[in-house]
Amino acid sequence: MSEESKTFDFQAEIQKVLDILINRLYKNREIFLRELISNAADALHRFRIVQLEQKENMLDPDVELAIHISFDEDENTITVTDTGVGMTYEETVQNLGTIAQSGTLEFLKELDDTSDVANLIGQFGVGFYSSFIVASNVTVRSRSFTADSKGIEWKSEGTGKFSVSYADKSSRGTEIILTLKEDAKEFLNKYKLETIIKKYSDFVGFPIRIGEEENPINRQTPIWHQAEDEVKDEEYNDFYRQVSMDFTEPFHRIRMNVDVPIQFKALLFLPSRRDRSMTSVQFQDYGLKLYSKKILIQEKAKDLLPEYLRFVFGVVDSEDLPLNVSREVIQVDRTIRRISKSITKKIIDELSNFADEYEEKFLEWYKQFSVFLKEGIANDQKRRQKLLELIRVKTSKSEDKPITLAKYVDGMPEDQEEILYLLGENLQSLKQSPHLEHYKKLDQEIILFDEPIDTFLMMHVTTFSEKAFKAIDQAEPEPPKESDDDTEETEEKEEEKDKDPFVVRVKEILGDRVIDVRFTDALTDSPCRLLGQGAAAYTRMMKYMTEDYIPMAKIMELNSSHPIIIGLKKLFETDPESLLLKKCSFQLLENQELAEGNLKDPNTMITRTTDFMKQLLEK
Ligand code: ADP
Numbered sequence: 025m026s027e028e029s030k031t032f033d034f035q036a037e038i039q040k041v042l043d044i045l046i047n048r049l050y051k052n053r054e055i056f057l058r059e060l061i062s063n064a065a066d067a068l069h070r071f072r073i074v075q076l077e078q079k080e081n082m083l084d085p086d087v088e089l090a091i092h093i094s095f096d097e098d099e100n101t102i103t104v105t106d107t108g109v110g111m112t113y114e115e116t117v118q119n120l121g122t123i124a125q126s127g128t129l130e131f132l133k134e135l136d137d138t139s140d141v142a143n144l145i146g147q148f149g150v151g152f153y154s155s156f157i158v159a160s161n162v163t164v165r166s167r168s169f170t171a172d173s174k175g176i177e178w179k180s181e182g183t184g185k186f187s188v189s190y191a192d193k194s195s196r197g198t199e200i201i202l203t204l205k206e207d208a209k210e211f212l213n214k215y216k217l218e219t220i221i222k223k224y225s226d227f228v229g230f231p232i233r234i235g236e237e238e239n240p241i242n243r244q245t246p247i248w249h250q251a252e253d254e255v256k257d258e259e260y261n262d263f264y265r266q267v268s269m270d271f272t273e274p275f276h277r278i279r280m281n282v283d284v285p286i287q288f289k290a291l292l293f294l295p296s297r298r299d300r301s302m303t304s305v306q307f308q309d310y311g312l313k314l315y316s317k318k319i320l321i322q323e324k325a326k327d328l329l330p331e332y333l334r335f336v337f338g339v340v341d342s343e344d345l346p347l348n349v350s351r352e353v354i355q356v357d358r359t360i361r362r363i364s365k366s367i368t369k370k371i372i373d374e375l376s377n378f379a380d381e382y383e384e385k386f387l388e389w390y391k392q393f394s395v396f397l398k399e400g401i402a403n404d405q406k407r408r409q410k411l412l413e414l415i416r417v418k419t420s421k422s423e424d425k426p427i428t429l430a431k432y433v434d435g436m437p438e439d440q441e442e443i444l445y446l447l448g449e450n451l452q453s454l455k456q457s458p459h460l461e462h463y464k465k466l467d468q469e470i471i472l473f474d475e476p477i478d479t480f481l482m483m484h485v486t487t488f489s490e491k492a493f494k495a496i497d498q499a500e501p502e503p504p505k506e507s508d509d510d511t512e513e514t515e516e517k518e519e520e521k522d523k524d525p526f527v528v529r530v531k532e533i534l535g536d537r538v539i540d541v542r543f544t545d546a547l548t549d550s551p552c553r554l555l556g557q558g559a560a561a562y563t564r565m566m567k568y569m570t571e572d573y574i575p576m577a578k579i580m581e582l583n584s585s586h587p588i589i590i591g592l593k594k595l596f597e598t599d600p601e602s603l604l605l606k607k608c609s610f611q612l613l614e615n616q617e618l619a620e621g622n623l624k625d626p627n628t629m630i631t632r633t634t635d636f637m638k639q640l641l642e643k
Contacts, residue, residue, distance in 0.1 A: 029177075029189030035122040037129045038153065039184050044132045046157050053208065056158050057093075057217070058224035059151030060104045060200055062319050064091045065228045067108025067198060071169055074109060083171045084196040090240075091232045093221070095212050100204050102211060107197040110168040113176050116188055120152060120164060120178055156182035158211060159202035165191060166198040227318040246318055248291040248339055252279050264293045268311060268337040272297050275389050278338075278374055286362045288342035292371065295335060298392040302335050311337035314360075316345040328364050332400035333371060335393065340367065372410055379414060387426065390416055398477045402484040412488050418451060420460055420470040429488045435469060442494040445471035447479055449621045457619070458550030459496045465548065470496060479565045499555040499579050526593045527582070529600055533609045539577045547583035554578040554616045580613060588612070607632055 049055065068089045075082065084107065092105040111119060123129075155162045164178040175193025180186035193199075210216060214234055221232055221241045227249075231240035247255045247263055264274045275296035281289050292312075301307060312329060314322040318341060328340055344359050379386040390397075394415065401411045416426035421435075432443065444463060448454040454472040463470055473482065485493055524543070531541040538554075547553060556578045582589050588608070595605050611632060617623040 029179075029187045031185055031187045032117060032121055034180075034184055034186060037123055038121070040129055041123065041132060042153055042156055042182055045154055049154065049157050053157045054211075054220045055224070056154045056202075057104075057211075057220050058320070059154045061091060061221070061225045061228060061232065063151055064104060064106035064108060064198070065225075065230055065319070067106050067110070068230050070109045071107070071196075074169060081171050083167065083169055083173060087196065089230050091228070091230055093217060093232065093234045095214075095217065095235075097212050100209065100212070101201050102204065102217075103199060103201045105197065105199045107195070110173070110197050111164075111166040111176065112168045112173060113188060113190065115168070116164070116166060116176050116178050120180075121186060153182075155200070155202055158204055158208035160205045161203035163201040163203075164198060165193050165201070167193040167196055169196050224320045226320075227315065229318060246315075246339070246341065248279070248289045248341060249318070260291075263291075264337065267313065267339070268293065268295060270295050270297060270299065270337075274337075276374065276378060278370060280367065280370055282366060286342065286344050286359055286366070288340055288344065288363050288366075290338065290340045290363075290367055290370075292336055292338035292367065294371070294375075294389075294393075295337065296389060298335065303395060307334060310334055313339045314345070315339060315341035317341075317343055321345065327360050328367065329371075330364070330368060330400065330404055332396050332403060333368065335396055336371060368407070372407060372414070375414055376410075387416060390414075390426075394475065395477050398475070398481045402481050408485070409488070412485065417445075417471045418474065419472060420455070420464070422469075424451070432469065432471060433489050433491055436491075437466075437468060440466075440468050441491070443471065443488060443491050444468060444494055444496050445473055445482070446496050447473045447482060450474050453619050457497075458547055458553040458616075461548045461550060462546035463496065476565075497554070497556055525600075526596045529596055529605075530580075530582070530592075530609050533606050534580070534613060536577065537613060538580045540579045542579065542581055543584045544581035546581070547586070550583060551586040551588040552580055552582045552612050552616065554580055554613075554620070580616075607635070611636075 068091070072089065075085070079085075087107050089107055093102070094105075095102045159182075161181050162179070165175065166178070167173050167175040175191045176188060177191035177193075178186060178188050204211060217234055218241050221234075225232060226242045227244065227246035228242055229244055231244065232242045233240055247259060260277055261273055264277075265271060268274075273296060274293040276294040278292040278294075279290070280292070301309060308324065310324040310326045310329075311334070312325045313320060314325040314328060325340070329336055340363060342359065342363060345356060375386075379390075397411055397414050401408050401415070404411065412429055416428060417432065418424060418426050419432060429443070436443075446454055446457060446459055448457065451472060451474045454474055460470055473479075482493065482495070487493065527541050527543065531538065534541065544553070556576060584590075584593075592605055592608055595602050599605070611629070614623055614629045618626075618629070623629065
């Protein structure tokens with residue numbers, strides 16, 4: 025020390041900021057290194073600018089612009105060195121004794137337990153002070169960039185005071201020496217330091233070296249800053265592997281380079297394989313990383329995309345996300361929202377284009393990812409119609425090859441007003457559903473929804489291409505088209521049928537299990553069907569979600585020309601109290617409940633069918 029050292033008090037706020045940082049960032053302590061490297065990179069960048077403006081009288085003009093990290097196990101220190109602009113005595117007192125932004129403390133105090141302090145501190149101009157999370161003692165040695173500058177030394181234990189003195193330092197730039205706390209010795213480890221640097225600072229634009237090593241640890245130029253065609257497919261795929269840990273090739277890659285209204289670059293990947301964790305309720309591994317000026321500010325950035333696009337991996341890097349904000353948090357939110365809007369739109373547009381161009385390949389992908397698109401349709405009202413264009417549906421006519429809704433609508437006969445669908449547990453039972461019979465006669469196509477999420481989907485979708493959706497297992501289906509003449513007579517006829525004593529008896533037998541029993545002309549091959557006020561699939565879902573859900577009773581419709589119904593009617597006419605009539609009524613009801621996945625008590629049914637078999641064999 026060449027001159028006497030002077031002691032200063034920290035600005036009162038700083039001590040409080042420090043306490044909050046130490047408290048809140050304990051689990052995330054490693055970010056101290058990110059902050060110091062970010063400051064170093066900033067100082068290097070500033071030197072580059074100074075050098076452009078001023079050529080004379082520079083200290084070390086030819087020294088490489090770089091960052092060096094070393095550690096000493098005996099001394100228990102980590103040192104971060106840069107060859108940036110450095111600081112004068114006055115600058116040191118000013119920069120490392122006060123907080124430049126007013127309101128920082130107020131802001132930090134207001135953070136609640138869930139706030140992501142680690143991702144915020146860099147933005148609040150307190151990065152340097154994060155050193156004290158791991159260090160009991162910090163020494164800064166610095167020399168400003170002019171040849172006639174003097175070296176300085178700043179020292180503090182982070183407890184209210186710091187000292188500054190002039191010191192011998194021959195080289196330009198800053199050296200920050202942290203004496204680690206007892207419990208922070210884990211950082212005296214090359215591998216650990218390397219991992220942290222790779223994680224947060226891989227794309228810092230200056231070489232970062234550790235110890236004696238020649239090769240920089242960091243990659244420096246991020247591939248999303250390189251021209252699109254400068255990067256080989258292999259390099260993109262390598263990068264994808266790194267961000268996703270998925271070793272299959274991505275399904276699709278998207279690059280964005282936007283300048284207005286918000287500047288940002290994005291490199292996004294859609295995976296070709298759905299990871300099981302993606303549909304888990306505990307999902308937290310959002311695949312996007314948020315960078316600001318090449319420095320990672322948020323991993324697993326949740327707010328960059330709507331929840332249903334959580335399968336997307338990649339990076340977003342924006343110059344418009346300032347590293348130094350305090351009053352502008354709202355501004356940051358707004359920036360992120362705008363970026364989010366822009367990349368969401370882009371992803372959906374790209375998927376549409378891809379689907380148009382490579383139908384088969386899209387279908388392959390769709391098989392795995394349809395659930396996300398459907399979640400989006402349910403939750404993202406603004407993009408609902410656009411997303412509906414992406415879904416593919418199986419129908420009663422499409423065999424097993426799914427078609428678009430547009431194609432379905434195109435194929436609707438002129439007198440068909442609505443988009444008809446049926447929800448169910450699997451394609452096989454849907455195809456055999458008695459509900460289809462009526463529409464088969466009319467040559468109308470029915471969409472068969474067989475995925476569990478479809479029920480949720482159809483609770484939100486009401487129209488497509490101005491046509492309403494209609495579930496065909498709801499009560500009051502369109503009466504079969506008859507000549508319009510004497511409607512009165514038809515009504516009368518129906519009332520008459522309703523009063524049929526056989527139908528009354530069946531209703532009596534089934535009791536509360538059905539609201540009503542009646543005849544129908546809608547069936548051809550099946551003896552009966554159940555009509556609901558809520559679709560069968562809805563009932564199934566509600567039962568799953570609420571334990572004591574009581575399903576709404578159904579209307580049972582009987583096919584008066586079916587041999588079973590004819591037979592039962594005869595049986596009724598000879599013996600209204602017939603046990604077989606009772607058993608068959610329940611069996612008919614429960615057959616349908618079983619097919620719809622809503623049979624409550626399979627044991628009773630099994631006992632009954634076993635009896636039937638016994639009786640048949642005894643004959
Ligand atoms: P900021 O977010 O402004 O970087 P910090 O508390 O991290 O807040 O640092 C305060 C100031 O100290 C910086 O703005 C910069 O002027 C100065 N500083 C910090 N580290 C360095 C460095 N390595 N070289 C030169 N100046 C530095």
